[in-house]
Amino acid sequence: MAASNGTLLMSRVTLGRALRRLRDETNQLTLAEVASAIGCDISLLSRIELGKRNCSQQHFAKLMDLYKVPAHERDDLAELHAATRERRQPWWARYSEVITTAYERFLSFEAAASAVHEYQVGMVPGLLQTEGYARAVIAAGFASLGPDQIDALVEVREMRQRQRLLETDTPLTCHYVITQAALKFEVGGSQAHQEQLQYLLELSEHPSVELKVIPYERGEEGVQIAPFQIFQFTDDDVPDVAFGESVAGSLTLDDPRDLRRLHRLFTNLVGAALDPDESRDLITRIKNEED
Incomplete structure (x- = not known):
């Protein structure tokens, strides 16, 4: 304990x-x-x-x-x-000027989680984003921020990737479901889009990443809800926690009833998605068509 x-x-x-x-x-x-x-x-x-x-x-x-x-x-x-009373500073402490309280809470759970189940409708999951894609998304979503602040948030996203996926002995086990629309949206220009698709192909082969895509023809099964993430932990004393996106910002969901509902939704989304190999084939086709 x-x-x-x-x-x-x-x-x-x-x-x-x-x-x-x-x-x-x-x-x-x-x-x-x-x-x-x-x-x-x-x-x-x-x-x-x-x-x-x-x-x-x-x-x-x-x-x-x-x-x-x-x-x-x-x-x-x-x-x-x-x-609980130690004065330990997490890696994101040096970015305190640009990290909101809600984002800090998200980072804390992500840092401690053993697995994540994430669904995205029109965006690539944060841990799978290239620098160019992340910069375009952050610049659009935080239009009131200055260039230095945007740079800092891009660094935060890159640090998340290194800390939880690319440069760690205990990577986060990532289960991702995204829609085909997330692959088609051109974010950051055509070159950045191509780089992002290639990066997805590479990271989809990572041993701790499972990426599944819901194709357009199964759209009614895959676009009924907003994006969400469910974090799970190895410690039995720590229950699952979820984060959902809305127009009001990020919502933390820890009520057992909400979590049961989100787990059922994720299972249904997985059922509507292509398997990992088929998903990579679809990403490759879209990349080649737009190359």
């Missing part, structure tokens, strides 16, 4: 999950009962269990006593609690 998750956020999420299990499953206590017993607000306790707030040393000690946690388990939890 020690803090092997790599970020402060993930340490908080892991600790919160363990504390919730002790309260609800082991001791059958409500949030109100525990909050009253340790002298804190219900909302604070709830946020601690969700990994959204740090647990103070005082509250942690009171919870351990209230839950009558055995010494060996208390030692493990104390180590995890200490990890």
Whole structure:
């Protein structure tokens, strides 16, 4: 249970999950009962269990006593609690001027995840984008930013690729489903488009990448929903978490009902998509037609 998750956020999420299990499953206590017993607000306790707030040393000690946690388990939890309070800086800290709070949360989960299931309607997944493609997408999506800020966000995307896919001994296991439209949209000009298609062909052969394409003829099965990512973790104490895109920005989804629905949707999308070899054949045809 020690803090092997790599970020402060993930340490908080892991600790919160363990504390919730002790309260609800082991001791059958409500949030109100525990909050009253340790002298804190219900909302604070709830946020601690969700990994959204740090647990103070005082509250942690009171919870351990209230839950009558055995010494060996208390030692493990104390180590995890200490990890939530370390002043560790993730690699993206130096980009704090351009990274929003929502994006930082996304990066934290991506950094700690063991697998991702991602669906994109009209865009290539971020970890598979070339520099030219990423620059064009970021410049269009963040038109109010200056050139230096756009450069920084492009660097962030490149660092994500290196950290989670290209230059790591534990790459993220990536399951991608995209539509044919994502292959046809010309992003960054014709040359950048060709480079992106070639890069997709290369990365689709990566041992931790599975790329499947939904062809136009199966369109009704593949364009009913917005893009989303589901992150999964090796630590049993950390539940799946999903991110969805909307006009209001990125949404974090951790309700079990939402996650079950998204897993079913992803399974259906996989069923509508071509297999990896057929998908590479389609990418090759589109690349050759536009060359």
